[in-house]
Amino acid sequence: MKFFLLVLAGVVFSSCAGYQLGGAKPPSLASVKRIAVPMFENGTLFPRAEAIATSAVTGAIVQDGTYHLADRSEADAVLEGKIKGIEYNTLRSSRLDSSVAEELTNTATIDWVLTDASDPTRILASGSSVGSSSFFVSSNLQTARQNALPDAFERAAERLVSRLASGY
Secondary structure, three states, rough: HOOOOOOOOHHHOOOOOOOOOOOOOOOOOOOOOEEEEOEEEEEEOOOOOOHHHHHOOOHHHHOOOOOEEEOOOOOEEEEEEEEEEEEEEEEEOOOOOOOOEEEEEEOOOEEEEEEEOOOOOOOEEEEEEEEEEEEOOOHHHHHHHHHHHHHHHHHHHHHHHHHHHHOO
């Protein structure tokens, strides 16, 4: 009976072989625990886009939980970003007049670089993250665009943090 229980316990515990609890960070970021995120650079003509993008990225880092936010003096790495572009395309036009848009998509692109805090010349990871959103055209197009922009940046931020947290 003891032999049977021992074999049963061995089978049950061997089914978990190879799995581990906790994060699965990329090997190049294994030592990084705290990240500093200074205000991103705005390479577009859209006002306040850098504040919206930086806020979206910090929110995504907190939501993911793999890394903690810190000041530059206490951080292991620094995440710097630049808003490369924000594009608008027509998704659906009016049935009666094809030149009148009814629904638009916006695509926000963020170029980013994660550097070592103690040696800024050492790049730990870099890339470009793209997020998009769609919205209906209302009587005030400028307000509709401004309201849809945070959603596109949040999607780009989720892709950025996913790349940092899991490598893809």
